[in-house]
């Protein structure tokens with residue numbers, strides 16, 4: 172068999188990869204049929220994410236696609252190349268803001284040349300809806316080129332009105348204060364089991380009054396949601412098992428009514444379906460895109476169980492109580508009984524919405540804290556995505572460029588993959604699920620506010636790091652020798668202090684919570700280990716390296732910080748969270764940043780990666796009964812994006 176080609180193309184700061192679904196052909200027909208229906212339900216939500224990210228994203232995308240398909244002028248010059256790169260970046264980010272930095276990005280061609288492209292393309296469909304062509308061309312040009320229009324998708328700066336300043340489409344004509352007051356009145360009894368108010372709606376002010384536009388079948392995004400419901404209903408008939416059927420029924424009910432209580436019921440039902448062969452996440456899930464951490468972005472992950480990774484994860488899960496008991500956290504902030512940590516490895520079959528083209532490598536849901544503490548959580552690592560990343564990076568030269576010694580390089584090549592997998596397992600399976608909130612203290616979203624996500628990610632990472640070099644992992648057969656954990660320490664410090672900076676534009680600070688948490692941990696450990704020379708900063712040929720001299724002491728530092736971060740979460744200590752994150756997790760050393768960018772540049776690797784999905788295709792007999800489902804692996808990113816936009820155009824352009 173020909174080797175599966177992972178890397179398909181590279182543009183701007185992005186690599187486009189493919190992932191493979193091992194064993195798809197051997198799945199029972201019923202499971203493949205189920206995967207196909209869920210595949211359709213996933214893709215019908217794609218447009219929601221564009222609209223949530225910025226209200227003009229769909230208009231812009233449709234316009235750009237129209238140019239791409241109908242432009243009658245020269246397609247060989249540099250302007251056309253700039254245009255195509257810009258369109259691909261819009262597809263990659265689900266809109267006009269960078270998926271990571273959240274900053275608006277711009278076409279590289281002059282705006283006058285962009286107007287020329289529009290004039291020589293068939294925009295009549297839009298002209299009819301949007302007035303005269305000249306007005307329309309002016310409107311689009313302004314949206315794309317004016318740096319003051321929708322400058323940033325998400326603003327989380329201290330001391331500004333984050334709601335008003337963010338370009339995302341979760342609020343309209345609403346100030347941060349108004350939004351906070353609006354939701355603060357909703358749970359005055361401080362009921363810990365209250366739904367996550369505001370999760371599935373847009374908050375607007377009209378005629379001086381605040382209203383929620385709920386995302387449900389008969390509300391906002393109604394057409395997309397109706398299509399999702401249609402395919403979920405088909406999935407019901409071939410569901411994996413009765414529990415899954417019950418969960419899907421609740422999900423359909425939630426989409427039909429928009430009732431957040433039903434969403435919690437759905438989440439609980441979904442947890443009961445603990446170990447299905449085929450599984451699905453489809454809904455308004457993560458709140459990272461909202462400055463107030465309240466509004467959820469739409470996403471879907473359709474997957475099939477990965478048996479080998481599931482065995483590894485099951486071992487971690489089965490020992491959850493041991494990890495909890497042996498963590499360095501203060502006893503009063505540990506869980507006495509760690510419950511229902513279900514952990515599995517999955518292979519993605521299709522990813523959509525906020526999970527695509529850029530995708531997570533692990534998922535731990537649901538997010539509601541009270542459901543997690545009462546019913547546990549489902550935690551998965553996405554094996555085939557991790558495998559694709561590993562494959563793509565193996566020959567890239569990145570390890571050689573940033574590791575200090577031959578020994579460190581050899582260790583990374585030998586154990587990097589296993590170490591990375593174990594880190595994700597520990598982070599997702601025991602990290603997020605560990606610890607407890609002090610009695611009477613509200614949810615971290617309310618107490619830690621804009622710092623809650625970073626603190627939570629730091630907590631899960633520290634938990635994983637603390638145990639990465641524990642001999643218990645060898646005893647459990649999770650790793651052959653303790654040095655696997657040391658490979659993880661090397662890569663974490665390299666990543667947190669050096670290589671992750673390639674994802675940040677010169678002069679910018681860290682914004683994204685995972686990046687903030689990684690630097691926070693690495694820099695804090697570096698600073699606090701200085702007197703013992705635990706991590707040493709070395710320079711060779713003008714290049715900076717961070718070298719770990721003492722793994723044992725580094726582990727102790729991770730433990731100390733874990734204890735503090737858990738205390739911050741448990742007590743809702745906003746000031747301490749702010750202090751930690753602003754001091755260690757935000758500011759970037761400009762000189763070092765510049766150096767890292769230059770070193771990275773010589774490697775020619777784009778810092779971000781995203782994926783083309785496999786394509787599922789049903790084969791039906793004369794009566795319409797599905798007799799087979801085929802999988803294929805397209806390798807043209809633009810073609811897939813156009814195909815999706817054409818076939819799953821759920822939302823009208825306004």
Ligand SMILES: [Zn+2]
Pocket residue numbers: 598603627628631
């Ligand atoms: Zn996490």
